[in-house]
Amino acid sequence: MVILRTSTLSNFDIVKIKPQNKKNCDPNNNTCLASVFPSLISLSEMAKTSKYVKKSHYNYYVNKYGMAFLWNTASDACLLLNEDEDACFNNLSISLINSDFLNSLFSLGFLVEVDFDEVFRINLLRKRHAYTYPSDGHVDIEILPTQTCNARCFYCFEQKYNCLTMDKATISRTVEYICSRINSSQDVCFIWFGGEPLLGEKIIDKILEQINLFYGGQLSYCSSITTNNSLLTRGLVNKFLGLWKVNDVLTTIDGYREEHNLRKAYVGKKFDAYNLTLENLNMLSETGIKTTCRINLDKDNISQLDKILTDLLPLLSHPNFAVQVSTLRDKTSSKTDLSKYFSVEEYDSFYREVMPLLYEMGFIRNALEQLPTRNNINCIACSMNKIVINSNGKLFKCLQDSLSDDNSVGDCQNGISTNNNYAKWYKEIDNIGDKCEQCIFLPCCQGGCKYYRMNPSLDTTPCFRKKYYIDYIIEQIIKQFSKERK
Template identity: 30%
Template sequence: MKKSIFNISQSIENGILLYNTFTTSLVELSEELYKTIFVKDDFSLPEVSSLYNMGFLVDDTHDEIKAMENIRCDVVKNSSEKIANIIIAPTLECNAHCFYCFENGYRKGRMTQETADALVAFLEEHWNGKKLGITWFGGEPLLASDIIDYISKKLTEKKIVYGCKITTNGSLFDKDIVKKAINLWHVEKVQITIDAVGDEYNRIKNYDKQYKDVFSLVMQNIQNALLQGINLKIRINFDPNKQNKALEIMNYLLERFDNSTHLKIYFAPIDADDEIVKNISNEFEEYEEHPYISLIKFGRKHHLYRGFPDMEDDTSADHEYDAHGLLKKLKIYPSPINCYATCPNVFSIAPNGDIYKCHRALGRKEYASGNVKTGIEENAAYKFFCNTRLTYEECKVCPILPICQGGCKINAQFYSGKEACAPSKAIIKDLILLYREDISK
């Protein structure tokens, strides 16, 4: 018998709190009992049987890393080859110029009707026959709203059932677009990114010169969309070194829109690791509390959400050991794969029709896996995503491996640090304490 490598322990007021990231078991032990079993490796005590059943102890012959690999392999092997969801960028052009944008240097092109026709034919061939989920992405997708019109009409003509989401900066989401979104595009949700309030927002977004006071314009567009019943998510992009700014933005939005039932707000750390923005996977020793956990606690204090706010409206089926979604909302529930792009039936489409596994790679030709006109190519780029390999060597000894399954492959390529790691990694012990608090209630 041996200790599971997926155990996470921490001191609490009456002893030791122990959590296993694979089985999701949580137990409180006296310090003496913990030391006897997990430090001195004395497995003769009667409590050992229960700890074994909960996954804190495993057989000597059990290879936990291999077990995780087998889970990932099963998911990929058993995934349908037909498409259920797809991300489409009708343009990579954008009217804003955010300094942190991962598409900087890759914004070019606008989809033609010829490519749109090829895309519809591609979907007709590869669609799984159920409701197709489309996410309109960019650039700023509303700069090509006419192409969205065209594709939407073609899909309807082909009797392809679909619903869509839009990721937009909100500057062009006016009353006419909202009307089309409802009546033609079958929009189910819209996500708008807000980085700051007032003039600071205008400075960060750095819109094209013809746009004046875009912050006020976006706020008005949001107000109108909410009045029309659009389900809207506001993503607050924040610099981890400036978490007070994120709280300021949230307070402003809640007051401005009176906590509308159609509005969800969530925080997202900016993906970078340089002198400008420190990556969220860092420890942040200069703070008394990690910036991400402080934002989560702020939300809980004000009854906005119980965990990571982007998980609050997840409507997927409850899991066997997480009937109330507590673990999932805190992002400490095990996952069978690291990312949707691992599955062979998930794609993103660039304006020129190129096929990508990951939307964050759009426009970077070296990551393309074919084109809608010529079909999917299982080339090196395709295999880079569709595999079960771990991102870092240290993943093999990381206790949160069951949660992230190796993390984000594309972030590991784009950045030099540990950006592939799950955002919960640096605050895992704090999240376990919040889970303990939740289940105690």
């Protein structure tokens, strides 16, 4: 047995252990496999349970290229089995733990006691995180300083709302709200979104300067920002590293050069937006800030992916640079022509086309790191410590829901109201439905996006994306480790 990733669940404490305690096995590191075995030997010293055990509902098993791969979506553990272990595992039904092998499977979460209710435990984790504040006091505040944008992407859900920008009074109310709710021992992540948040540069400056003034510079905070990056300058990057404390930037590319320029349709003077995006991605990557380029694809631009990736290849020298590929969705309410978008039914074939390209060109650096982990934490909508503030100073539980003030859960003047708009999200957390309760991916996905669950359409799904290419990831992990073994 080779343990590629160990369990993060314990029988005594179901709190997820932070990633630094997880040891991923690096196929390029020869000492890694050897170091696994002593820990296994010591398992035989552990008290063996006298209870009967059964296979976990969350075991994900793949046998490929003569190797058996086993992953438990609840415990995070994954391993490779030799032939004998594979046969033993497959023939296993309800059993007493009577060998070191079974003891190892039990301690890694692949076997559970027969009366153990695994779905209850995952539901408990999700609800506990939904209804309590994290013990470290961390808060995520997503702010839309402006809902105006200098681009006119045809798919953008904010098109209709692009005249809103925070005025002076709203800036003050936003700062007062934050300062009255957060104490200096907490840490805050400000998530800047828009419109184009860089159009609201001065607003972001004012908010952060006033917050710093209030806390005497003692509040620990960072920022993450979603930007089309067309307005980026050296001066702004210095601001990212200074006052804004940006540690995460997300930028999108909407096609190869002409297509991207056409789709972004920037207002004002003509310029090669595609080229500028590449240059600015490079400028950002050089700073060490985590820089992600998401490539939005539909049926009209998917054939351009290899050309875009070729242009992004030089950025791979920066370990903080990453590429995400996603299906474009029609986020406007028009839904006039959905045929150009990939429907949920086409996600499998979409990822079958794009994943090999990403992998072969080196954009997936380590397949094992792509394997999902258990996710106890809910999205903004179903977490007590996360909130969205729009340009009107209204509060929301979900960005997608933030376009109409009718959906608000309060405002910066009066704070949060646990009104119907608030409660609707928690109803989704409490009742995820039979399909999700049975789903092997529930620990990783926790019932997925609640907004898409409430607003179904052909091109959206609540399900987490990796579900559609999980077998490809596992295949690459097996290949990686089988190479190492030879």
